[in-house]
Amino acid sequence: MVVLTGVVNPQAYATGDDREKRSAEVLQKLVPSPDGPGCAAAVGTRGNVVWEAGRGKADVATGRAITSKTVFDMASNSKQFTADAILLLAGQHRLALNDPLSEYLDNAPGWTRRVTLADLMHHTSGIPDYGDLLEAKGVKMTDPAGQQDAMTAILASQPDQAPGQRFSYSNSNYVLLAHVVEKVTGKPFATFIQQEFFTPLNLRMTVSPAAEVPGKALSYDEKGGSSTPNSSPWKQYGDGAVQTTPGELVRWADNYRTGRIGGSHLLDGVTRGAVSTGDTLRRRGIENGRYGAGIVLLPDKSLVHRGDWEGFHSTFKVSPDRNTAVTVVCNSDSPDSFRAAQQLLDIWTK
Template structure:
């Protein structure tokens, strides 16, 4: 079987993960509501610039073999640009559309981290508390802090690297996984480094944060995110699914992260294996507004947002760093997402108040790079040449 190379860069019950007894949590103060315009009033970009973008996107799309792509840009003082190209369904030839629902992969982490930070603002969680104060059974949990988990410096092994997990997923990609099952795959491995000693992107971290939210709030993660994050942000088409549900309309998703390595339609795979690390669904307009809310800290206190943006260096990422559920690269702030069949880039450029959203219906690497990176780089080379979105190639 081929290795699962990303699964977000994505059984036996876990008896050792025993949460402390739930108590009734104190009521949280409602977060401030994020203002979302009911009608988009931006004018379009200069036609010559829009045509240049059309051509650049199509060149990358064809060169990388991307079936379909949607790009949204909102550039204050310059205009807005929404463009879809290619196909949403290889069988019917239906075109890609900008109103599709989309699996957003690791952009989910931005919502999970925001939920945790709201608990921090409510005085219910401390960023430098050890995870063992909330969840039992975490290897070296007495020394790993909530902050280290959120910023990917816990040293916990990522369950998505585990061969048994990969075999289980790819053998039956429609099966459900529980958070406890996912952590069981991770916790049978030694930690990869001491807490805080290094950086390694690990989906285990965000499954733990999802359980933390449930433990402290006393609510299912999906409910807490809806009530405390997406609801106040007026993100009506953004949610954490219970299973494989995927509302219409949406594009079919194509991947070679399969048992044989052949390209398959993976649209209906069950994303429960990503849960708090990567299972959410959204759409272009919701992601457009979320990019700004995330980067400006609308839902959080200024002090907590400052903690969130304490970006730690990431080896191999020049001019980039990872914070608490978001990253920065060349001035852009936000997150990308990748899971079999779909990729996304959701970024905000504070110095220009600019927003960029990229959505694809494939995750197949081209020339060693994520296809979403290829699109985002080509777009920003044109519209923000001083701030070009870039991530390193896979090795």
């Protein structure tokens, strides 16, 4: 297993297996210069990390390098844990996917009676994105805004379309699902996810919207040839906020094969009722997909999701047979990261 920054394991040559060398070349092409922000990547097979490396700087000012141990904000790749929490509670008969949202709200607006938990999970609620709602109220990305600010803005709005009609990606859906988890369990969302997913699977992950996470990379905007730190004091969760390394995320991916957490009910629920995304995710590199439980099912039966928050950009993909997973995450805009993830998956599955 490669754990050094962009270095290939020499033993690969002795065995005639060049997958590590080819993987390192993919990362080097993705991050041509090691002196600015960069990326980390990992490949997992049946729950074991078989290759991982980093290239570039986690902190440009101090020169701290990105390694396989560098923590990143996984952004919307966090949504799968929120959706799986709902599936887990449904399997325990503590809620049902066809329950109206209104059942889990105090002083619920009338429109919430027509939106189901399944609508939220599959992005068919028609609810506008809370980011747009907050900005319309004059709240900038540089202003403090927490979970309750997002909830207040969402519940004061109206769906843009009739619920259940068509896919329209909105982070509001997953902020609301996190609220449902807290309402049903009586626990903070982060605590429930830790107890039910991270701890049983021995995953070094945390749900934290705060920037002060040990070992975390800083995120950057790269404009005019310079790298400018890019962070926001917004602190929402459910739609994002899982902090971890690429290696830990590919270890988690094995649950899609084993069903160790949630069993067959969760595994079936991941893709049951998945809805066509049409062309709406094309700009993220995802076409002809069907959105399931916080993850997209592609025609070849692989699973994929993208995450973008601040300067963090992550791609997570699981092979059709669920044996192999890849994560690529960068701390600045990297338009080829999605392609790099597919290249790595091809290297380790073909």
